[in-house]
Each structure stands twice: as structure tokens, then as C-alpha cells.
Amino acid sequence: MPDKNISNKPENSPQGLTVREIYDTYGRPLAERAQSLISNPVVQAEMQRATREEYYKKVKAYEDQAFNLTNKEIEDLIWSIHIGKNTFEDLKQVMPSINSATIYKYLLDEPELRFKNEGLLGGIPKVASLNVKRSYYFQMTKIPTGFYAPYEFEPTDSFILTITAENMIYQLEKERHMQELAEKSLVIAEDSLNESKQSTKYAMYAMYASTIGILIALIQIYLSLK
Known part of the structure; x- marks a missing residue:
């Protein structure tokens, strides 16, 4: 028969407290304090600002990957689409160095930004759109689900020509x-x-x-x- 005088409190716990008592004494107040901080409008605004700023950094990094195409390169891509070789994979065959950001530079369709109308970003006007560019030669045959900037084209994403093209x-x-x-x-x-x-x-x-x-x-x- 177990000795009824033996305590079920861990010998090494603070002041012999049980796990439940430790949580009630220390953990619960900390969790409530953390929840209170997260719920604080000022803290929420700062978290949103940090998330927004990190997002626009990614968008800017994506934009920096784009490069200008020569007239011949543009004509080669346009001709490929014209003859039916119009997927992103096909265009990579025509021009192996092409990337999503460069295609997007000449794309009529504009992916949505995950943050809209957020004003200034770090004291600088936010990146409102990557489509500050020249003529549009391509547009997507079908807008894919999750078409948000920065968007990486799938090999099967296909394109048609704009009126300019x-x-x-x-x-x-x-x-x-x-x-x-x-x-x-x-x-x-x-x-x-x-x-x-x-x-x-x-x-x-x-x-x-x-x-x-x-x-x-x-x-x-x-x-x-x-």
C-alpha cells in the first residue's frame, strides 16, 4: 500500500509546487500578459508595419531581378507565342536567361499586392506597382489562382499577345x-x-x-x- 504521507509534489520544483501550481503561478500571468500585448492596438500596428515592410522588400528584390530585353529578344519571344509555343517553359527554350520578373516587366496583367493603400513604407512611398514600365507585349491566357506579387511563373503558365505585339x-x-x-x-x-x-x-x-x-x-x- 502506498505511503499516504508521501507528497505528489516534485522534490525539485520551486517550493515543492506541482506543475499545475507552477503554471497558475508563473505561466498563466505571462500568457495573459503576452495576449494583452498582442491585443494592444499599438503593438498590432507595429507588427503589421514590420510585416508590410518585409513584404515590400521581397517585392523590390523581385523587381531587381528583371532586365531589359533587346528588340530582337522581344521579337523572338513574340514570334514564339504567335506560332503557338506560348508557355513559360517554351519561352525559356527561346531565351534560357529569361526569368519571371523580366516576363512580368512586359506583361499586361498585374498581380495583386497583399497590402494595399498602406501609405508610406519606411519614409519612402510604398511600391504601388511593378508595372511602371514600357509597352506591354504579353498577357496571361488565364490568370492563375494566387496571382500575388512577387509571382513566379509555372512552366505551364501560358501567354497570348497584346495588341501592341x-x-x-x-x-x-x-x-x-x-x-x-x-x-x-x-x-x-x-x-x-x-x-x-x-x-x-x-x-x-x-x-x-x-x-x-x-x-x-x-x-x-x-x-x-x-
């Missing part, structure tokens, strides 16, 4: 047509030149033959007079 396609096709006409004209000119050379050669042969014929006739006349 469609106008570039028209210009590119017209230039290619003109180039094809110029090449055909050059071939025709070369053929004509070759034919002209052949004609000139045949004309010279004819002249030589005619001259020889005249000489033969003169010789025959001369011989007949003897």
Missing part, C-alpha cells in the same frame, strides 16, 4: 514578305543577267557566223571571176 507581328510579317520579294527579285535579276549574257554570246556567234558567211561569199565570187 500583334501590330509588331504584322510589321514583322510585312518585312519578311518584302525580304522574300527582294530575294525573288534578286534571283530574277541574276537569271535575266545570265540570259542577257547568253543572248550576247549567241549574238556574237551569229555575227561571227555572218561575217564568215560574207567572207566565204566574197571568196567564191573572186574565184568565179578568174
Whole structure:
């Protein structure tokens, strides 16, 4: 039979208190104090400010990864989408160095920011949008779920062309047509030149033959007079 005089209080606990008594004495007041601090409007505002500031740092870091594309690089990407190779993975095949931030730099669609209308960030106007940029050439076929900045494109995310890009396609096709006409004209000119050379050669042969014929006739006349 257990000794009823033995205490169930841990020997090493403060003043022989049980775990429950320790929590009630020390833990509960601390938890209530922490909850009170978290519920404090000033503390909440500071926590939100810190979270907001960290978020915009990530957005700015994302923006800094973007780089400018040359006209040829833009045309190559536009042409890829035009012929149906329009996923992010396809564009990576055309230009291996392309990244999400650079595609976004030329994208018509704008992802939402997780914090809106928050005023100033660290004394500097907050990053209102990454879309402070030039012409938009691409737009997403379908806006994905969770389209928030900073957004990393999935390999299967697909794109279509904007009106600006469609106008570039028209210009590119017209230039290619003109180039094809110029090449055909050059071939025709070369053929004509070759034919002209052949004609000139045949004309010279004819002249030589005619001259020889005249000489033969003169010789025959001369011989007949003897």
C-alpha cells in the first residue's frame, strides 16, 4: 500500500509546487500578459508595419531581378507565342536567361499586392506597382489562382499577345514578305543577267557566223571571176 504521507509534489520544483501550481503561478500571468500585448492596438500596428515592410522588400528584390530585353529578344519571344509555343517553359527554350520578373516587366496583367493603400513604407512611398514600365507585349491566357506579387511563373503558365505585339507581328510579317520579294527579285535579276549574257554570246556567234558567211561569199565570187 502506498505511503499516504508521501507528497505528489516534485522534490525539485520551486517550493515543492506541482506543475499545475507552477503554471497558475508563473505561466498563466505571462500568457495573459503576452495576449494583452498582442491585443494592444499599438503593438498590432507595429507588427503589421514590420510585416508590410518585409513584404515590400521581397517585392523590390523581385523587381531587381528583371532586365531589359533587346528588340530582337522581344521579337523572338513574340514570334514564339504567335506560332503557338506560348508557355513559360517554351519561352525559356527561346531565351534560357529569361526569368519571371523580366516576363512580368512586359506583361499586361498585374498581380495583386497583399497590402494595399498602406501609405508610406519606411519614409519612402510604398511600391504601388511593378508595372511602371514600357509597352506591354504579353498577357496571361488565364490568370492563375494566387496571382500575388512577387509571382513566379509555372512552366505551364501560358501567354497570348497584346495588341501592341500583334501590330509588331504584322510589321514583322510585312518585312519578311518584302525580304522574300527582294530575294525573288534578286534571283530574277541574276537569271535575266545570265540570259542577257547568253543572248550576247549567241549574238556574237551569229555575227561571227555572218561575217564568215560574207567572207566565204566574197571568196567564191573572186574565184568565179578568174
